[in-house]
Amino acid sequence: MRVAFFSTKSYDKESFNHHLPDFNHELTYFEPKLDINTVALAKGFDAVCSFVNDHLEEKILNKLSEMNVKNIALRCAGYNQVDLKKAAELGFKICRVPAYSPEAVAEHALALLMSLSRKTHKAYNRVRENNYSIDGLTGFNIHGKTAGVIGTGAIGRAFCKIMNGMGCKVLAYDIYESDELKDLGVTYLPLNELLAESDIISLHCPLTSDTFHLVNKDSLAQMKDGVTVINTSRGALIETKAVIKALKNRKVGNLGIDVYEQEEDLFFQNRSEEILQDEQISRLMGFPNVLITGHQAFLTNEALAHIASTTLENLDELEAGKELTNEVLWQE
Incomplete structure (x- = not known):
């Protein structure tokens, strides 16, 4: 062919x-x-x-x-x-x-989470500039936190297992519940309860009319103050304007994304010599508690x-x- x-x-x-x-x-x-x-x-x-x-x-x-x-x-x-x-x-x-490779994406979600939790991306830049100060680099333990996983297909299941191994209480939401995960101690909850109880929320669901802007003004209001949100699935699961506002008022304590709803004209290209025209991603990159990678979770x-x-x-x-x-x- x-x-x-x-x-x-x-x-x-x-x-x-x-x-x-x-x-x-x-x-x-x-x-x-x-x-x-x-x-x-x-x-x-x-x-x-x-x-x-x-x-x-x-x-x-x-x-x-x-x-x-x-x-x-x-x-x-x-x-x-x-x-x-x-x-x-x-x-x-x-x-x-x-x-x-479900594990590839799940492990990248973990990489985003761990970098944000210990601010290793900031420490890396400091040391390269011969700055060995650790002021402002205080992080948080993942162990003992409540991790909410939205979507438990192959990637979501892999991420649940990782979080379980990290010593987290793992909550999940999906239309179809996994008996395998239940046997590992994962608790399925209605979405509103998962949002309210989770310290860490990781998105692993497809983009459909039902999941478009799943993270929005209303769902963010249901989350804990200082929640960490990770998205390695589809960019439009997150309403960018709403999450920027949530970062500004500290409702969202950390944001790690490998996808972005307006990524089509940005990602997979070298634009280092260009003036960035996308004001929303420029705003996101201005937050010290935001980590963005360019759709490389599968790579x-x-x-x-x-x-x-x-x-x-x-x-x-x-x-x-x-x-x-x-x-x-x-x-x-």
């Missing part, structure tokens, strides 16, 4: 090229993201392979359909960037990588290997017309 590969980074090429000899597919790598200005690059291909910021909206899908490109391989778990209803109407076949050797192998296996199934193991379907 001939595949147009969009939003290509060096690590994509390395991981996919390593696995490609075991598969009968031809990948053409394009650095630009898939949008209305680049969709023409897919002409003559059998499929497109896209990532989280390639928005497969109606006009893009129409163009792909006109070019007879009806196969879409998402090399990510999320699919909120796809107009599934329109895709179904046009007869697209769509597959994804539902779980590449481990193990995760990249799994993304590549699963995506190529998905392409095998698409080419053979088999039932798709990881198909994404429109649901009313």
Whole structure:
């Protein structure tokens, strides 16, 4: 199968090229993201392979359909960037990588939490400037805290286990409760109770119409004063304006995010020589108790290997017309 590969980074090429000899597919790598200005690059291909910021909206899908490109391989778990209803109407076949390395993302959430709890990011910068003062670096123990985990899919379950091992009381909220976690002592609660009782809140749920701006003015008001909020899932789970206000009035004591609701035009690019136009992320970076990484939680050797192998296996199934193991379907 001939595949147009969009939003290509060096690590994509390395991981996919390593696995490609075991598969009968031809990948053409394009650095630009898939949008209305680049969709023409897919002409003559059998499929497109896209990532989280390639928005497969109606006009893009129409163009792909006109070019007879009806196969879409998402090399990510999320699919909120796809107009599934329109895709179904046009007869697209769509597959994804539902779980590449839950531990990679869960461990990154822990890394954000631990850096914030002990202010290691600030200490690192001080020592590089030959400043060995520890004034202002007082942190807090994670052990003994109450950790609330919103979403207990594969990543959320991995994070619950980490927090359990750190000596936390672990609370969870999900529509579907995990018996495995209950056996480990995790307590499922209604969302409002979890928000009120947690010292640490970590988001591990997909972005849907129900979870959009899950962290907002009202939900923040239910949280403890000084709560630590971690988000390694989807940026739009947090209403940025509301969390900025909560940081200013110290309702939120620490914020660690690997995702950002306006990340599409920022992340995965080197903008170090540009003047930052996004005032909200500029404001966030001005807080000493905020730590931001650029959507790198998935970025481990193990995760990249799994993304590549699963995506190529998905392409095998698409080419053979088999039932798709990881198909994404429109649901009313």
